[in-house]
Amino acid sequence: MLYIQFLFLLLMLYLGSRYGGIGLGVISGIGLAAEVFIFKMPPTSPPITVMLIIMAVVTCASILEAAGGLKYMLQVAERILRSNPKRVTLLGPLVTYTMTFMLGTGHAVYTIMPIIGDVALKNGIRPERPMAAASVASQLGITASPISAAVVYYLSQMTNVAPGLTLMSILAVTIPATLLGNLAMSLYSMRRGVELEDDPEYQRRLADPVWSQRIKDTTATTLDEKLPVAARNSVLVFLLALAVIVVIAMFPEIRTQSAGAKPISMAVIIQMMMLAFGGIILLVTKTKSSKVPEGVVFKSGMVAAIAIFGIAWMSDTYFQYAMPSFKTGITAMVTSYPWTFALAMFVVSVVVNSQAATCRMMLPVGLAMGLPPALLIGIMPSSYGYFFIPNYPSDIATVNFDISGTTKIGKYYFNHSFMAPGLIAVVVACLIGYPLAMVLI
Numbered sequence: 001m002l003y004i005q006f007l008f009l010l011l012m013l014y015l016g017s018r019y020g021g022i023g024l025g026v027i028s029g030i031g032l033a034a035e036v037f038i039f040k041m042p043p044t045s046p047p048i049t050v051m052l053i054i055m056a057v058v059t060c061a062s063i064l065e066a067a068g069g070l071k072y073m074l075q076v077a078e079r080i081l082r083s084n085p086k087r088v089t090l091l092g093p094l095v096t097y098t099m100t101f102m103l104g105t106g107h108a109v110y111t112i113m114p115i116i117g118d119v120a121l122k123n124g125i126r127p128e129r130p131m132a133a134a135s136v137a138s139q140l141g142i143t144a145s146p147i148s149a150a151v152v153y154y155l156s157q158m159t160n161v162a163p164g165l166t167l168m169s170i171l172a173v174t175i176p177a178t179l180l181g182n183l184a185m186s187l188y189s190m191r192r193g194v195e196l197e198d199d200p201e202y203q204r205r206l207a208d209p210v211w212s213q214r215i216k217d218t219t220a221t222t223l224d225e226k227l228p229v230a231a232r233n234s235v236l237v238f239l240l241a242l243a244v245i246v247v248i249a250m251f252p253e254i255r256t257q258s259a260g261a262k263p264i265s266m267a268v269i270i271q272m273m274m275l276a277f278g279g280i281i282l283l284v285t286k287t288k289s290s291k292v293p294e295g296v297v298f299k300s301g302m303v304a305a306i307a308i309f310g311i312a313w314m315s316d317t318y319f320q321y322a323m324p325s326f327k328t329g330i331t332a333m334v335t336s337y338p339w340t341f342a343l344a345m346f347v348v349s350v351v352v353n354s355q356a357a358t359c360r361m362m363l364p365v366g367l368a369m370g371l372p373p374a375l376l377i378g379i380m381p382s383s384y385g386y387f388f389i390p391n392y393p394s395d396i397a398t399v400n401f402d403i404s405g406t407t408k409i410g411k412y413y414f415n416h417s418f419m420a421p422g423l424i425a426v427v428v429a430c431l432i433g434y435p436l437a438m439v440l441i
Contacts, residue, residue, distance in 0.1 A: 002322045005039055009318050013311070013351045017391075021303040024352070028310030032317060041321040047312035049156055049267055050360050051305050053149045056271040057104045058301030060278035064238050065298070066291040067281055068231030070108060073099065074222045078115050082223075085123040089190045090183075092116040092130035093137035097182050100141030102242065104148040107300040109138035109394050111222075113401045118219060121404055126193050128406035132417040133189040135398040136387055137182050140425050142355050143380045144175045146245055147270055149308075149356035150383060154376075156267040157363055162373045165441070167249035167266055173377050173437045181381065181429030185421045192420070193406060201405040215403055230285035237284055241277035245270055300393070304354060311352050312360040319361070323368050331369045341366060342379035342430055349385035353392055358383040374441040378434030387422035388414075 012031030016024035035041045064070060077095045084091055095116075100106045116134050120127040142148045146167055151174070158165050196202050205211035248254050248269055255264040282289060292298060334341045341362075349358040362383070366376045386392050390399075390409045395418050399407050409416040 002325055005035070005041075005318060006322070008034065008039075009315060010351070012314065016307075016311070017351060017353060022306050025307040025310035028307075028314040032310065032314040035314065035317050035321075041317050044313065044316045044320050047308060047316070047360050050149050050153050050308055050312065050356055052271050053152050053267060054301060054305040054308065054356065056274035056278075057147050057149070058298060058305070059292075060238070060241065060274040060281070061103045061105060061108075062292045062295050062298035062301070063278045063281045063287060064103075064234050065108075065295040067234035067285040067287040068227050069234035069238060069281070070111070070295075070297070071222060071225065072227055072231040072235050073102075073108075074111050074115070075225075075227065077112055078222055081115060081119050085119050086125075088116060088119045088123070088125060089130040089133065090186045092119075092134040093182055093186050093189075096134040096138035097141040097144075097178070100138050100148075101145045102238070103297070104142070104145045105297065105301055105304075106138040106142060106394060107297055109135060110296060110397050113394075113398055115221065117402050117404070118221070121196075121215070124196060126196055126199065126406050127402045127404045128193055128408075128417050129189045131398050131402055131407050133185050133421045135394050136185060136418055136421045136425055138394055139355070139384050139387070139392075140178050140182055140381065140429065143383065144171065144178045146171060146242065146249070147274065150359045150380075152267050152270050153356065153359050154363060154380065156265055157367065158373055158376070159265075161367060162441070165373060166252070167246070169441060170377055170380075172440050173433050174380055177378075177429040177433030177436060178381055178425075180432050181425040181427075184428040185425040188424050189421055196404065196406075199404075199406055201408070205403075205405055211403075218403055230287070234281045234285050234287075237277060237281045241273055244277075245273050248273075304356070307352075308354060308357045308360060311354070311357045315361040316364060319365050319368075323365065331371075334369065334371060338375050338379070338434065339430075341371065341375070342382035345379065345382040346385035346388075346426070349383050350388045353386040355383040358385075374437040375434065377441055378437035379430050381426050381429035381433060384422075384426055387418040390416040390418055 009031060012028055016027035019027065036043050081088055081091055081095065096109050096112060099108050113131060113134065116130050117127045120130050142150055145151060151170060154170060155167055205215065249266055252263045255269055345358055345362050348361055349355065352358055363376065387395060399409060407417045
């Protein structure tokens, strides 16, 4: 019966993935109701902590966007890219990785992607090389961000089994692991595919008068827009917020209110700081609060929160119910072959399209099995597997932004531009992350 119920869980996740976003959350609600009232599983608690983290971070990042800070960051990134155009395949992914590291979400990638494509095309570089890698890098950076929901959830749960674990302990593993995964992917991308003069699709478009004119006339840039001083100031305040969070994480005594008391959870600290600094940005820049919900970051972030609401609650209810029966067999397998748990996280991520949701589903399973913290942290990059099926918004947008036609979804669906960079980045990050965690954790 447990296997039938597991197949039902996968069916609900599959149906939800066909709709994406909010659809994934509410269809998971159907699955949750069925688990409770048909399969008689006791419901677990909804994923309040993860949702509150997402809402707080997204609110602060959305205020930054409304204040013009995101455009200021884009202008800085564009100047870096245009000053080193021949290295766009190395710098493009690094730029999107850094933006995700700072913002805790990869949804800011849409604004920089046309610029990466424009720089590549104007310098005779196959746009697929930097663009596909940049899309992957924008998601790979999530497990390295100190304010991402995935990292903060890991921290909030693992301090219960490893009291000495800190935010810096996790980042000391995930930052170098994902950076080296990013580098490996970029080095591979520098030589992938044929050159533009030999690419049949690009040559076909050049021969088409409409496409040819569009390619010649397109100039994506943010540098021609004069931004107010408030835009720069909002970025400085946001960077100060990140610095404050890191300092508080490094010195637990700052968040200890009285002698002998337990330090305030970093999950609570991050929620508090993101709300507070969002308010400071609003006051310092005199941004209209009515502009905040109109931005890309706010809309995509709140949709993600609702998706996680349903996915995590439904899956957690099943796993808590089934774990006593599965624990012995699964634990023996994962203990002998640690990569199998990484593979399980990867597969779940392919289905649910969210690293925060994947961590929320799988980390309690790993902890219940008694897996060591070093293993769980070392393979954390495997929570990014949704490049495998090319239906994630950033990947679809990247294909559409590439007017050369070199970034594409192949005839056989799985032979798409993001497959090889994604596999290289995730595998390298896990191969580096696991032994690094064994030393540091």
